[in-house]
Amino acid sequence: MKRFKRINVLLGWMVFIIAAIVYLLTMEPTVSFWDCPEFITTAYKLEIGHPPGYPFFSLVGHLFSLFASDPAHVSTWVNRISVLNSAGAVLFLFWTITILARKLLIKNEEDYTMGKMLTIWGAGLVGALAFAFTDSFWFSATETDVFSFAALSTAFSFWAMLRWSEVADEPHSDRWLLLIAYAIGISIGVHLLSLLTIPALVMIFYFRKHQHTRKSAFIAFLVAISILAAVFYGMIPSFFWLSSFLELFFVNTLGLPFNSGVIAYAIIVAIVFIWAIYATQKGKNEAQARFAFILAIALSGVPFLGKSVWVAVIILFLLVYLLLVKKVRVSRRILNLIILALAMILIGYSQFTIVLIRSSAQPPMDEDAPSDVFALMSYQSREQYGDVHPIFYGPMYTADYKYQPAGNGMCAPVQKNGSPIWNKKPKTHPGDKDQYIITGYKQTPVYDPVFYMFFPRMFSDQPNHVQAYESWVGKPALNVDYSPCGQDAVGKMPTFGQNLKFFLSYQLDFMYFRYFMWNFSGRQNDKQSYGEIDRGNWITGFNFIDNWLVGNQSTLPKDMKNNKGRHTYFMLPLIMGIIGLLFLLMYAGKEGKQTFWIVFTLFFMTGVAIIIYLNQTPLQPRERDYSYTGSFYAFCIFIGFGVLAIANYLRNKLASSPSAILATVIGLIVPAILISQNWKSNDRSDRYTARDFGANYLNSLAPNAIIFTNGDNDTFPLWYSIEVEGLRRDVRVCNLSYLQTDWYIDQMKRPVYSSAPLPISWTPAQYAEGNHDVAYVANPKDTTKIDLSLALQFILSKNPQTKDPLGHDIFPTSHLVLKVNKDEVLRTHTVDSTLANQIVPEMNITLRRQVTKADMMILDMLQTNHWKRPIYFANTVGNDMYLGLSNYFQQEGIAQRIVPIWKDGGSVNTKAMYDNMMHKFRWGDIQNPKVYLDENILRMCTTFRMQFGVLAEGLIAENKRDSALQVLNYAMKVIPPTTVPNDYFSTFLAGSYYELGKMPQGDAILDDVANESSQNLTWYAALTNNQMNTVTEQISTNLAALRNALYYFHQYNRKALFDKYYAKFVQFATEFHVQS
Structure with a gap:
């Protein structure tokens, strides 16, 4: 056993080193787009980033930034945090798989045979390396983002709970549970995704401590969801909410400075928790211990789910009744453990005081300005982003308001007044006392209840969202009678069937399953998709399947075929994972089924549960695959168990050790194909x-x-x-x-x-x-x-x-x-x-x-x-x-x-x-063919190319022809078509070349544009009508590019090129029913 553990540790660190080296080699050397520059900025100067905040991430980032030799290298050092976090997640995944596999294969000391140990290590290697090289996870590993930290928190918490399960019957095993609680508290200051591991952790506890029945398992899952709700809806929003009452009293009544009430509340909570810990551990008075326990629970905010006093009253009444009146038997150890765990979470959560402190210093970047407890609550609840999406019950997007008389024969929409908006009172003199004043009330519109629906998936009334909803499920088909302002009217709303169709087709399929298949089957390209047939879909690598999914693959245009984001895994990772989960369910006995349900709980909570909670609207500004890496992490555990399944099969034909080695080699095909396919689109080295x-x-x-x-x-x-x-x-x-x-x-x-x-x-x-x-x-x-x-x-x-x-x-x-x-x-x-x-x-x-x-x-x-x-x-x-x-x-x-x-x-x-x-402009090395330029960057490059065209035309208009030619040549040098393909906007550069008499240069650009457009249009023309309806914009853009090229050919007498493409244009115009 000692030998196994020693090699297991060494192999884990070997996997860490492999992942870290790959990530370092492919890491972006400076900032990336989206949130990354903001994260680096907040880390460097401890400024305040976007809600709901990530103070622990900023602290760690600041520590790493201190190693930079100059400000230009700060981003490099902060990016390395993601490298180490991601490699750390891979490390803990390896150890997680080997713990789970060991439970299946090894029951006693005699079971530590070489064959079984090789099988266990092989499973760990295959599963961990597969996850390391999945597209979505690799992407987050090479830039500054919180998702790699969240992955590490998830991986560590899950592994630590498994470690507890190994020593659960030993003295002091509870220290593992407290460590997990602290990790969860810390993770709140990174990303709330880490909380979604809680149900899986509870299921590990359940299977370790209780006899398994369907009823008890269901109850355990409900308990798990209750604990998650207690932290997510109770403690996190309500702790500072409770402190705000004391803050108002201290500042407005006692005349003390801002945040004095928050400090006092924190001190009170600390004293009560210390008392509760002592009373439940060493105190002699049972009633006092139980009362201290209830008081600590109350002050933590846990009972105040959704900041509801009534819910808290009910929960606290039940606790008082059960613990103090009925005196239900609960060991002090359990009470003490709960209080200690909650204390550890609160210690981790206390990092948000950094947000208060830094915001009070008024740094240059101070998003939401959370310098007092009221602003901090708004910051944590993400109020800047608008209303929370309804989950279980709410209005549909066609909902009309509820109206009330407003005088003069008019009606006005009913507005529900919510909580007061407290702000700091502006001071007219330096000696004025600190004070809070109410500047208004949070208002929410009240909709007519006839438009409400259970599980509302289509709720946003933004015009672009409405159009998108109807493109997915059609026009609303249900008539509803209602009486706005006393007048009978008939409204429209989607049927529940349409609502469910949107959930299944868009939210579940398009916004989750598509990303899942990206990582385990294949990806069409790196272009952001809103449902088009030619952008961002999943593929398999098998043409007979892909032709049905995304159009004819044998006639793909050059741009689609050569896209660096095109990955074909031939479904091997998916098949390996399915083999692994079927092995757990069908061939691994009771332990295997328990392992399956534990891993499946993690898989579900970090995947489908997020979809249900987020209730995403269509037309997201970017692809959201990074949100579900926890789910992909769980599936890679199943991939690891695929090795056990193969080894189990091979043992019928080979000895134990050779079957283990061969199963591992077969399994390693999965990470091998993932790294070979994904390297080109995840290599961001030399990109600035x-x-x-x-x-x-x-x-x-x-x-x-x-x-x-x-x-x-x-x-x-x-x-x-x-x-x-x-x-x-x-x-x-x-x-x-x-x-x-x-x-x-x-x-x-x-x-x-x-x-x-x-x-x-x-x-x-x-x-x-x-x-x-x-x-x-x-x-x-x-x-x-x-x-x-x-x-x-x-x-x-x-x-x-x-x-x-x-x-x-x-x-x-x-x-x-x-x-x-x-x-x-x-x-x-x-x-x-x-x-x-x-x-x-x-x-x-x-x-x-x-x-x-x-x-x-x-x-x-x-x-x-x-x-x-x-x-x-x-x-x-x-x-x-x-x-x-x-x-x-x-x-x-x-x-x-x-x-x-x-x-x-x-x-x-x-x-x-x-x-x-x-x-003055710099170009980020985009002319280097080895540098990966994704769709977002290519779109920005097109913007610059357009501006070169604008400048050239302006210079020509001013008769500065030499300068105009210099501009055009420079544009082709720094934004070459070899890395940024010519498109519609390139035609204007060609037009300027023609105007300057540089016919060969203009010909080269327009011939390239016309040829590319012709290829694209030929492929679009072969699509079915339904498929073609998803790419009308792309068809229009390509027709416009071809039309522009023909215009310039005709305008500047480029007859050969005109004749080459005119007949094609007429053909396309006929096929797509446009006027030529």
């Missing part, structure tokens, strides 16, 4: 795109500029560049999604580094949550123009005549005018003096029907700025957020500056843009 593209945004800007951004990928890399690498600290990045909130406006009004406060004139009381959150245009058809300053005064007026009958803020018209002071424009060098005659006396602004607080802040800045600071919109911000200003945009890189010069479609500052793009 996120860092360089973020810097390019900043380098597009004039000194002391303000840039409006909107999404993760045009915001977080910029924050990283400023905060970590110290680039362009004169610039203020202003995210329009956050500008709707009072806490973010507060931050924008503070100086940061060399960036002055934003020119916002509104007071905190005017933009506080609940005040002027949204305004409406009273009459969108009114073409009357009013001055911008008057319109803003109208909004801020408290006169009831400036509101609509329901009390909403209104703009009298959608047409506003910003007066332009020409002298100010020239004095601030907003416009070059040579263009003085083009400066307009006033700028026209056009509002949408609904004007958000972010829109109003932009309007206020335009009014208040007086052209002192350059104001830009990032090119990636949507047109709907431009406030009708696009004709006043001046392109200077990949940012558009607002200038008082009107030109249809905007103008180009060729001098600034040429300098930026030719001299």
Whole structure:
């Protein structure tokens, strides 16, 4: 046995080293896109990232960042955390499989034969390495993200519980349970996904301590779900909620400083827990021990499920009745263990005090500003992201409001007032005492109950979501009678069958099973899918299956066939896992069935249970496969048991040791095919795109500029560049999604580094949550123009005549005018003096029907700025957020500056843009064919290519033909078609080449575009009608590219090329029913 354990430990560390080396070799050397730059920034300076927070991750990241020799290498060191975490998860998976396999094969000391030991180790190697090289897990292992940490927490907790099960009857075995409790508490400060291991841990406890029956197993599972609910819905949200009552008393009544009540509550809880631990362990008074136990449970927040006092009263009443009145027999050891475990979770959870402390210091990045307990509760509950999705009962997306009379014969939607919104009272003098005030109440709309449904899966009424729902399940088919405002009406809602169809086809199949098959069967490509036949589906590698699933594979266009994200595993990992789970169920006896249900519980809770809880809407901004790596982890345990199944079969033909070796070799085919197929799309070494593209945004800007951004990928890399690498600290990045909130406006009004406060004139009381959150245009058809300053005064007026009958803020018209002071424009060098005659006396602004607080802040800045600071919109911000200003945009890189010069479609500052793009921009090594460029990066590269085209056309218009040719040649050099394939937008580069008389260069681009489009259209034309309906946008794009190529061929007399593709275009136009 000692020999087994020694080799088992060594093999585990060998697996760790293999995984770590692979991850280090393929790790991104700097920041990636999405949340990664934000995570690195929060780690480097202990700033506050997005809700619900990850303080422990930030602490560990900060520790690693201290090893960086300079700020440019901070990201490398923080990325290495993910490498080590992921390798650690693989290590614990190996040991998990070997523990479970040993329980099946070895019953006593004599069973430690070489054959059985080799089988156990083989199972561990195959299962662990298979997981190490799965696509989704590998992706998270090579960038800074919390999911690798969550995987480590899951793997460690599961392994530790198995270790407890081995020594459960020995003295001091409870220390393993307390270690797990502490790990769970720590994991709350990384990602809540780790909590989903709790049911599987309880099932391990159940099978170890109790006789197995179906009834008792079901009860054990209910207990497991109850424990999960106690932590997730009880302790986590309610601990700080309970402390808030003491906080209000200490601050508003006793006049003490902010957060004094939270500190007092923490001290009280610590004292009560120490008392409860002592009383249940060494105390002599049984009643006192039980009372201390109940009090500690109450103060932890566990009974207050959903912050409900009534639920807490019921739970605490039951505890008092059972423990103090009925005096049910419960050993002190159990009470003590529960209190100690809860104390360990709370110790881990206490890390969120770091969020309070750091936010109180007002760091530059302080998302949600959780500097007090009320803001912290909002932060932890993710209120910034909107309402919680209904799970078991709620309204469908077609639901109409419940109405009530509002006077003047009108009705208004009923709003349910929730909890008060407490904010810090602004101080007028430094000596003012700290105080909280109510600035409003959280309101939720009340829907007519006829539109409610059990298990509502389609609930979002956003227009794009509605369209997507109906594309998945059709128009709502159920008529419902209701009486809005006393008037009989007939509404529409989906049937329960349609609701269930959406759950099964979209949420379960598309948003989980598709990702599962990516990892264990094969992946079509790395393109994000919304249900199209040619993007992001799962495949097998067998054409006779894939032809049926995703169209003809023998005629795939070059772009689809050569996509680095195309993986074909021939279903080998899937088959191996199925063999393993069938072996546990059918051939491994009682122990095997127990092992199956333990692993299946983990598999279900980290997969399907997440789907049910999240209740995801369609059109997710990115693929979500990383959320389910815990489920893939569990399936790889089954893959490991596939080795036991094969070895068991081979023992009928071979001796024990040879059968074990052969089974392991056969099993290792699975990780071998995974690493060989997945390397090319997970090798991010030498890729610097996120860092360089973020810097390019900043380098597009004039000194002391303000840039409006909107999404993760045009915001977080910029924050990283400023905060970590110290680039362009004169610039203020202003995210329009956050500008709707009072806490973010507060931050924008503070100086940061060399960036002055934003020119916002509104007071905190005017933009506080609940005040002027949204305004409406009273009459969108009114073409009357009013001055911008008057319109803003109208909004801020408290006169009831400036509101609509329901009390909403209104703009009298959608047409506003910003007066332009020409002298100010020239004095601030907003416009070059040579263009003085083009400066307009006033700028026209056009509002949408609904004007958000972010829109109003932009309007206020335009009014208040007086052209002192350059104001830009990032090119990636949507047109709907431009406030009708696009004709006043001046392109200077990949940012558009607002200038008082009107030109249809905007103008180009060729001098600034040429300098930026030719001299200042960096390109992230995208010209290197060895660097993997995923769809997201290729889309950004296309944006840059478009801007090169805009610049070239601008230079040609100014008769700077030599400069235009330099721009085109440079564009082809830094964004070559060998790594960034030519597409529709490349045709404009070709057009400029033609205009400059460079026919061969133009021919090469357009021939490539036309050939690629023709291949794609040929493949689309062979699809079935249903398949073709999913790719109408791609068909239109390819037809447009081919049409553009033909236009330029004809325009510049490229007859041979025109004749080559014209007949094809006519054929495609006929097949796709468009006008040629």
